[in-house]
Amino acid sequence: MKKEPLVQVSKLFKSYRKVQALREFSLFVKPGMIFSLLGPNGAGKTTLMKILLGIVKYDSGTVHILNLPVSSPLSRRGVRYLPEYITFPSWATPKVLMRQLERIRHESSMHDFIHRCTELDCVDLMNRPMGKMSRGQKQRVALSLVTTGQPALVLLDEPSTGLDPGGRIMVRNLIKGLASNGSTVLINSHLLGEVELVCDTAAFINKGRLIAEGGIDSLSKQTGLAFVETEQTAEMHKALENAGYSCRTEDKGVLIQLAAPSAFRKFNEIVLTTGIVFTALSLKRESLEDVFLRIMEHSNVEDDIVS
Amino acid sequence: MFLNGIEQLLRRKIVLTAFIATVVFLGFYWWGVSAASSVEFDLGNDSDAPVMSMLGPADAALAAIITAGPLAATLLTALIIVIGSTMLPEEIGQGRMPFWLSLPQSRLKVFLSTSLAPLAVSFALSVILFAGIFIITRIYFPFSPRSIPLVLISMLIWLAAVWASVTLLSLIVKKVASMLITFFLAAVASMFGGIYEIMQMFPGDAPDALVTVTRVIMYVFPADRGYRGVIYGLIPKEAVITENLAFFGVTANVPPVHLIYAVCWSIVLLGLCYWKFRSMDF
Known part of the structure; x- marks a missing residue:
């Protein structure tokens, strides 16, 4: 009902x-x-x-x-x-x-x-x-x-x-x-x-x-940021940089900026080919704070155009 | 909500202070009246003796009441002005008004129950104070009051007029300003109320301007008529001194129309208060 x-x-x-x-x-x-x-x-x-x-x-x-x-x-x-x-x-x-x-x-x-x-x-x-x-x-x-x-x-x-x-x-x-x-x-x-x-x-x-x-x-939108959770952070960082990705090492893994969320499938294959053990691979979504800032910015730009 | 308001007021130091002041005042009054009752007056000049011999306990009671009345009135006026000027502004200022208004009750109910609490507390204290004066006086100088119902009705009218004006002012101006303005109005009304009584003794003798000003003030702030009604109702029937009472601030009579006008005036002010309260966004 x-x-x-x-x-x-x-x-x-x-x-x-x-x-x-x-x-x-x-x-x-x-x-x-x-x-x-x-x-x-x-x-x-x-x-x-x-x-x-x-x-x-x-x-x-x-x-x-x-x-x-x-x-x-x-x-x-x-x-x-x-x-x-x-x-x-x-x-x-x-x-x-x-x-x-x-x-x-x-x-x-x-x-x-x-x-x-x-x-x-x-x-x-x-x-x-x-x-x-x-x-x-x-x-x-x-x-x-x-x-x-x-x-x-x-x-x-x-x-x-x-x-x-x-x-x-x-x-x-x-x-x-x-x-x-x-x-x-x-x-x-x-x-x-x-x-x-x-x-x-x-x-x-x-x-x-x-x-x-x-x-x-x-x-919340996909951000285009991917995260590979691994204990071998240094090795993973090096392997992905060699594959042409821009990376940042974090506490429990490596954060990678993809060109677009759609590039995640190809990235997935590349991570597998590195042969390095990883425990998780995820595409990050926007946090509510990111959503808030994006929506507010968009709204303010629209207001400026109208005025 | 009304009970909540009463509970809130009874916890306030000003009300406790007023209650203690009432007890102390009555204590002093008791002491004074009991001392006076045992005094043997030296009549001095023989020519005064016949007049003095006519005076009885009721005349002593009259003197005691018209001495104590203005003092009690000052205490009660101060109390109702202070608590009346703070009740609504405090609930608004402390952020509690949105909370009360968010409950399933109408805005009129919130307004009446919050603002009526100061009137109820002041009336209760007023009854205690004047009943105390009446009982203590009667113990030492037996007398019959002119009209107890008139005392109670006039008391309510007197306090309601002061309360309505201070409540309205508290929604328009700052708390302290509302207190000062109402004190000023009460003082001016009291003074011209006395002048009006004296003018009643000498009809036609007062300057026209004074008569006009006195009438205007009685219309603008009619609280004093209620107070005079309290004193008039309380004084002894049997008193020999019945003339020139105006000099003691006692009215020769209180025309009902004056009291009815004061009631209507208070209702109009209360209506204005609600109109203002209703239009407020909290």
């Missing part, structure tokens, strides 16, 4: 006085996706998130969540949001904050919250005032507060802010766990390495316009 989009944004326009924040922006997000909004600072990502939550008003277009217009408070049932900047009252403990939230949303129990805190390794902070926590601890508590229970849609604005590497891994696992339980996760983050590891779909936004959207795999 075809899944109905959870988030439907169509021909959305939003301006702040003379600044056009979003221009003819359309986006559809299906349930269960881990979707990332990518773009430079001021691209309109946070504005879009806030419009989805009814926090920011838009000029024209249609915005629906679960088929309800975002102007209706009902559209926010089961929707959770973690803003990039939030300061909880310094006296409040996580338990108090959870109680305050549930007075309004009535969606999850203290037991669910304790479970989530355990998952994010902050259960020992339950009775500690927020003012006496480190930035990372506060972020773990905040993430626990917004992801407790079974939310339908979770919007996370820079969720890994202030977290140590262990914390980031926990957040990645949390996001994957939410999606596997049927939640849709919309992430706004500049940590492209993190996004690449967790998201399956991304939308690139620049100057308020949607410039590319799709699966992360389909967006």
